[in-house]
Amino acid sequence: MADSKAPRAPRGMHDLLPEDAALWRHVRDTAERVARLFDYRQLQTPLVEDAAVFLRTVGDESDIVAKEMYVFEDRGGDRLALRPEGTAAVCRAYLEHGMGSRPQPVRLYYFGPMFRYDRPQAGRYRQLWQFGVECIGDPSPAADVEVIELQRTLYAELGLGDLVLRINSIGTAETRHRYVELLREHFRPHVATLSRDSQRRFETNVLRILDSKEDATHPAVQGAPSILDHLEPDDAQHFAAVRALLDALDVRYEVDPRIVRGLDYYARTVWEFEPAGGGGQSTVGAGGRYDGLIELLGGPHTPGTGFATGIERTMLNLRERGAATPDPAVDVYTAPLGDAGHVATLRLARELRAAGLAVRLGLPGRGLRAHFRAAESAAARYIAIIGDDEAARGVVQFKPLTPGGEQRELSLGDAIEELRSAH
Numbered sequence: 001m002a003d004s005k006a007p008r009a010p011r012g013m014h015d016l017l018p019e020d021a022a023l024w025r026h027v028r029d030t031a032e033r034v035a036r037l038f039d040y041r042q043l044q045t046p047l048v049e050d051a052a053v054f055l056r057t058v059g060d061e062s063d064i065v066a067k068e069m070y071v072f073e074d075r076g077g078d079r080l081a082l083r084p085e086g087t088a089a090v091c092r093a094y095l096e097h098g099m100g101s102r103p104q105p106v107r108l109y110y111f112g113p114m115f116r117y118d119r120p121q122a123g124r125y126r127q128l129w130q131f132g133v134e135c136i137g138d139p140s141p142a143a144d145v146e147v148i149e150l151q152r153t154l155y156a157e158l159g160l161g162d163l164v165l166r167i168n169s170i171g172t173a174e175t176r177h178r179y180v181e182l183l184r185e186h187f188r189p190h191v192a193t194l195s196r197d198s199q200r201r202f203e204t205n206v207l208r209i210l211d212s213k214e215d216a217t218h219p220a221v222q223g224a225p226s227i228l229d230h231l232e233p234d235d236a237q238h239f240a241a242v243r244a245l246l247d248a249l250d251v252r253y254e255v256d257p258r259i260v261r262g263l264d265y266y267a268r269t270v271w272e273f274e275p276a277g278g279g280g281q282s283t284v285g286a287g288g289r290y291d292g293l294i295e296l297l298g299g300p301h302t303p304g305t306g307f308a309t310g311i312e313r314t315m316l317n318l319r320e321r322g323a324a325t326p327d328p329a330v331d332v333y334t335a336p337l338g339d340a341g342h343v344a345t346l347r348l349a350r351e352l353r354a355a356g357l358a359v360r361l362g363l364p365g366r367g368l369r370a371h372f373r374a375a376e377s378a379a380a381r382y383i384a385i386i387g388d389d390e391a392a393r394g395v396v397q398f399k400p401l402t403p404g405g406e407q408r409e410l411s412l413g414d415a416i417e418e419l420r421s422a423h
């Protein structure tokens with residue numbers, strides 16, 4: 001055990017241990033495969049951005065900017081931020097690389113760590129991984145439905161097809177400003193009975209009271225006016241078209257006027273995927289349309305829509321459902337006995353690896369019994385024993401590590417052949 005003075009990982013940040021890596025890779029590989037099925041291309045942006053990328057777009061009252069962003073000055077005096085989310089960074093890159101002159105929409109995905117000074121607890125960390133997609137350059141409801149369908153497919157492929165999709169429309173910034181005034185008047189007589197968090201939000205970001213976890217069952221929250229009754233005709237039409245397409249595709253969803261999302265840049269369609277029964281840190285992935293974002297970065301008006309899914313929360317849900325991904329198998333454990341035997345196992349290992357087989361090298365200086373124990377604890381499929389005598393004759397003692405597996409003397413070539421065919 002480490003002593004109490006030994007350094008630990010920063011609070012809210014975690015090592016990914018080898019025993020968890022197989023499930024993690026499974027999620028990543030599935031996400032990348034589904035992205036390819038929808039013809040989305042990978043974009044990798046730096047972990048660090050000019051802080052303005054987020055300060056200008058995400059919103060001063062958002063959790064991210066108000067209390068979660070890691071901002072620092074580098075040695076040259078530039079103000080940088082560890083990226084808290086992917087969308088604004090992707091839009092910065094879209095603009096910087098002139099992607100507006102490519103055929104629209106441009107379909108992009110990312111997979112990587114984000115950083116938020118969040119309150120650490122199960123499912124909430126300070127370094128979190130996200131997979132996200134952005135469809136930039138198309139204003140239509142069809143683009144919203146394309147990315148929702150991509151997200152739904154991802155969960156279905158992972159075995160999370162039972163996540164519940166909730167959608168809403170939050171109109172445009174102007175609609176929202178008018179609605180926020182209405183909401184403030186609605187909540188004013190109830191402020192004293194709301195949670196501390198909501199009381200703070202009443203002052204700073206009254207919209208977010210609607211998605212407060214603590215106050216979800218509060219009568220004033222339940223009885224709040226719905227933004228859907230205050231949409232402009234164009235926005236209402238857009239939302240109706242999104243729902244009609246989802247219906248036509250038999251995608252199940254609930255309309256939930258309390259989904260408002262935390263970030264300022266959203267407009268029109270917003271959605272979340274959550275386990276049935278919800279609660280706690282339960283949103284697995286969320287998305288929305290962000291037609292004004294690129295303008296906030298100094299670019300031309302460019303519509304966009306996308307989602308991000310949290311990898312840790314996805315894995316949490318997979319584990320709760322008992323998903324297990326076996327560790328990759330070791331094909332062969334090599335057991336050298338003597339110096340010449342050692343060199344021969346090294347040569348054998350090189351050939352086996354060239355044939356795509358995974359080899360764990362037994363190190364010299366051990367006896368046969370110790371090698372067998374090591375091979376079993378590695379869960380190797382075969383053990384290949386080479387002493388000086390076998391080395392001189394160009395053969396190997398070869399034994400499957402299955403019950404009743406028989407040890408045979410084979411030429412090196414035959415041993416490789418047998419492994420290849422049994423692979």
Ligand code: ATP
Nearest residue numbers: 118123124125128262283284285286308309310313
């Ligand atoms: P919340 O309301 O839970 O704070 P959010 O609105 O801040 O969520 P988004 O910005 O929409 O979250 O991020 C998309 C997804 O990223 C979330 O649905 C979640 O799966 C994941 N996520 C967000 N913050 C964290 C975190 N601190 N730790 C782990 N995963 C996170």
Ligand code: MG
Nearest residue numbers: 063064118262
């Ligand atoms: Mg948050």
